[in-house]
Amino acid sequence: DAKTTQPTSMDCAEGRAANLPCNHSTISGNEYVYWYRQIHSQGPQYIIHGLKNNETNEMASLIITEDRKSSTLILPHATLRDTAVYYCIVRPPVYRNQFYFGTGTSLTVIP
Amino acid sequence: EADIYQTPRYLVIGTGKKITLECSQTMGHDKMYWYQQDPGMELHLIHYSYGVNSTEKGDLSSESTVSRIRTEHFPLTLESARPSHTSQYLCASSDRQGTYEQYFGPGTRLTVT
Numbered sequence: 001d002a003k004t005t006q007p008t009s010m011d012c013a014e015g016r017a018a019n020l021p022c023n024h025s026t027i028s029g030n031e032y033v034y035w036y037r038q039i040h041s042q043g044p045q046y047i048i049h050g051l052k053n054n055e056t057n058e059m060a061s062l063i064i065t066e067d068r069k070s071s072t073l074i075l076p077h078a079t080l081r082d083t084a085v086y087y088c089i090v091r092p093p094v095y096r097n098q099f100y101f102g103t104g105t106s107l108t109v110i111p
Numbered sequence: 112e113a114d115i116y117q118t119p120r121y122l123v124i125g126t127g128k129k130i131t132l133e134c135s136q137t138m139g140h141d142k143m144y145w146y147q148q149d150p151g152m153e154l155h156l157i158h159y160s161y162g163v164n165s166t167e168k169g170d171l172s173s174e175s176t177v178s179r180i181r182t183e184h185f186p187l188t189l190e191s192a193r194p195s196h197t198s199q200y201l202c203a204s205s206d207r208q209g210t211y212e213q214y215f216g217p218g219t220r221l222t223v224t
Contacts, residue, residue: 042218044215046213103153
């Protein structure tokens with residue numbers, strides 16, 4: 001399974017954009033990038049996913065580089081409730097649909 | 112909002128007891144999963160199921176067992192609980208179509224004394 005590399009922790013000021021990077025240099029052409037977050041040991045929550053194109057939804061934006069070796073999750077206006085561990089996951093397009101969550105990035109939004 | 116439920120949310124039990132952690136989903140999802148997570152650590156997949164009567168072991172070896180008799184129900188059982196089983200257990204489900212995203216339950220925090 002393609003693995004990802006994320007910074008262990010990041011801080012962001014409340015109201016500012018939070019940019020969370022992820023490296024996935026071994027990603028294959030048909031593997032998707034997914035982002036989840038986990039707030040204080042609750043069950044992880046799906047945020048967004050993409051293959052090649054940039055994606056945006058009501059929660060965040062996902063920017064994938066042209067070579068697909070890295071991506072950035074953007075929370076446009078971070079709030080205190082966005083404090084969580086963010087997981088970047090590469091999911092192969094196979095039936096099993098198994099995710100490897102890794103250690104993620106612990107984002108702290110500072111008032 | 113995902114409709115996946117886990118009971119109990121918290122359980123403190125003595126060594127040697129048999130326990131069953133319940134997980135149910137009302138979304139009609141074929142795939143269901145059990146993850147184990149120690150505080151501040153990674154999630155590890157311990158069991159998964161592709162449908163009724165289908166169960167497989169995950170990446171992390173676990174002494175627990177699972178069953179999938181009904182689509183909506185995926186219980187996890189420990190025949191004889193030990194302190195090493197103390198952890199958080201998270202259940203998830205996903206559809207085989209669409210975004211393939213996994214919906215997680217709130218988790219069961221198990222403490223074995």
